[in-house]
Structure formats: C-alpha cells, structure tokens
Amino acid sequence: MIVELDKTTVRMKNPDHVRGIISSIKKDGVNKLQVISDFDMTLSRFGWNGRRCPTSHNILDNSQVITEEGKKQLKDLLHYYYPIEIDPNRTLEEKCPLMVEWWTRAHDLLSQQKILKGDIAQIVKESEVMLREGFNEFFDQLHKNNVPLFIFSAGVGDILEEIIRQANVFHPNINVVSNYMDFDDNGILRGFKRPLIHTYNKNNTVLNNTEYFQQLSTKTSIILLGDSMGDLTMADGVTNVKNILKIGFLNDKVEEHRGKYLESYDIVLERDETLDVVNGILRYTFIET
Numbered sequence: 001m002i003v004e005l006d007k008t009t010v011r012m013k014n015p016d017h018v019r020g021i022i023s024s025i026k027k028d029g030v031n032k033l034q035v036i037s038d039f040d041m042t043l044s045r046f047g048w049n050g051r052r053c054p055t056s057h058n059i060l061d062n063s064q065v066i067t068e069e070g071k072k073q074l075k076d077l078l079h080y081y082y083p084i085e086i087d088p089n090r091t092l093e094e095k096c097p098l099m100v101e102w103w104t105r106a107h108d109l110l111s112q113q114k115i116l117k118g119d120i121a122q123i124v125k126e127s128e129v130m131l132r133e134g135f136n137e138f139f140d141q142l143h144k145n146n147v148p149l150f151i152f153s154a155g156v157g158d159i160l161e162e163i164i165r166q167a168n169v170f171h172p173n174i175n176v177v178s179n180y181m182d183f184d185d186n187g188i189l190r191g192f193k194r195p196l197i198h199t200y201n202k203n204n205t206v207l208n209n210t211e212y213f214q215q216l217s218t219k220t221s222i223i224l225l226g227d228s229m230g231d232l233t234m235a236d237g238v239t240n241v242k243n244i245l246k247i248g249f250l251n252d253k254v255e256e257h258r259g260k261y262l263e264s265y266d267i268v269l270e271r272d273e274t275l276d277v278v279n280g281i282l283r284y285t286f287i288e289t
C-alpha cells in the first residue's frame with residue numbers, strides 16, 4: 001500500500017502491526033491526526049557527503065562569533081558527553097544527571113560569548129545545516145491538510161526556528177517547545193530560559209506550563225518521529241491516544257542500536273537521510289479513497 005516501506009533502509013519488527021496502525025490512522029481521518037517530531041537529526045540531516053551535519057547547538061558552537069578557546073571547550077564537552085548520551089548500556093538514571101550537566105555547561109559557555117540576537121539569522125545562513133530530503137513535501141502536506149506539527153526539541157529553539165524559516169516552511173500549523181535563548185535589553189545572550197530540555201526529559205514534565213496537548217484532545221492519531229531513545233516519550237502528555245505510529249531514524253552506531261530501536265519504534269529507518277517513508281505514509285493517509 002505504501003511503496004516507500006519497501007526501501008532497503010526500512011526495518012520493522014512487526015510489519016502487520018504497522019499496516020494495522022496506518023490503516024486505522026487513515027480510517028479515523030485527517031481531522032484526528034497530529035504529528036509530534038524531534039528536530040535535530042530527525043527533521044535535520046545527520047550527514048551529507050560523508051560529513052556530519054551540525055545540530056542546532058553545533059551551529060552556534062562552530063560559528064564565527066565563538067572564540068577559538070570557546071570552540072575547543074564546547075567540542076571537548078561534545079566528545080565527552082555524546083558517547084554517554086547514546087550509550088545503550090547505561091540506564092536513564094545514570095544518563096539524566098549527566099545530560100543536565102552537559103546542557104548546563106554548554107549553555108554557560110555559550111552565554112559567555114556575547115552572542116547577539118541580531119546575529120542568529122547570519123549564523124544559521126553560514127552553517128552547514130540541512131533539512132532532510134523531502135522536507136518541502138513533509139511540511140507542505142501537513143500545512144495543507146491542517147495537521148498540527150509539534151516540534152519537541154532539546155536543541156536551541158531560536159536556531160531551529162530560524163532554520164525552518166529560512167527554508168520557507170514555517171507554517172502556522174507548527175508549534176515548537178525547545179530551549180530558548182534569553183537575551184538582555186541590548187540583545188546579548190545572557191542565558192537560556194527554563195525549563196532545561198535535554199534528550200531524556202522530553203515528556204510531560206517540561207510541558208506543564210503549556211496547554212498544547214489539552215487543546216488537541218480530539219487529535220487521537222499520532223505519528224511520532226525521533227532519532228533517539230529519549231524521543232519515545234514525546235507524546236506522553238497527549239490526553240487521548242487511539243493510534244500511535246512511532247518512526248525512528250537510526251543514524252549512528254546502527255548495528256549496536258538496532259535491537260533496541262526495533263523493540264521501541266514501529267518503523268526504524270537505518271542511515272536514511274530522507275523523509276520518503278514519512279511522506280509516503282502521509283500521502284496514503286491524506287488520499288481520499
């Protein structure tokens with residue numbers, strides 16, 4: 001029914017279950033659907049031409065406004081904490097305090113760098129960030145069909161919003177919850193707003209002050225898109241879930257992580273830099289039969 005599911009990048013533990021959820025989402029109709037998505041390495045690309053693409057944090061870390069010493073310190077943090085973030089053998093209890101430590105230390109370093117609000121657009125323009133292939137169709141299909149898109153990111157909200165804006169796909173159906181920068185009256189970065197969102201607290205605990213999901217109580221079908229094990233809890237605050245389809249991009253250390261991803265995500269996309277499968281599912285869901 002969806003040819004994209006035959007791509008060699010696609011793995012499913014239970015293809016019949018997947019077909020069942022997709023049929024149910026289609027049957028319940030587009031008015032019941034919402035999409036919840038991570039941003040970094042899910043809507044943005046993990047790699048291009050053999051090189052790693054930057055996360056929203058890395059865009060700042062690598063930018064011209066950061067001193068050489070600042071760049072070195074931020075890179076040291078990345079090299080120390082990223083392997084911990086993706087380590088399949090560490091528990092959440094072990095990881096969470098270390099993730100708070102990483103984000104706090106990185107945000108403190110960034111806040112010492114005199115980053116100007118007025119520089120953000122240029123910083124993004126000069127970066128090597130890329131949205132996944134097929135992003136235009138993805139954002140446009142959701143917009144045209146009035147499907148809410150909730151972007152839940154432990155990245156930097158100001159940066160990811162600017163990326164989407166520069167790609168001309170920041171439509172009114174999009175809502176973002178992320179780490180937003182806090183600028184002083186002169187437009188100089190002085191910190192980050194609370195609550196701090198890291199990879200493993202992307203759940204209801206950081207959404208308490210938003211009424212987003214309560215307003216969407218009629219949207220009982222969910223397509224969830226993520227790239228980390230932490231993204232699996234992004235829909236925990238949804239009040240009424242009837243159908244949920246979890247699609248996971250497995251970008252890094254594929255063989256090591258395959259088992260856990262297949263247990264947790266309904267569809268796993270291995271080293272797939274496109275939104276082909278997601279677009280195929282949406283197309284099928286939106287077509288009137």
Ligand SMILES: Nc1ccn([C@@H]2O[C@H](COP(=O)(O)O)[C@@H](O)[C@H]2O)c(=O)n1
Binds near residue numbers: 055199
């Ligand atoms: N200082 C940091 C902290 C985190 N990251 C990466 O950001 C990603 C989180 O954003 P999502 O949109 O995916 O929630 C995650 O991949 C971290 O590795 C970073 O690059 N620098």
Ligand SMILES: [Mg+2]
Binds near residue numbers: 041
């Ligand atoms: Mg991500």
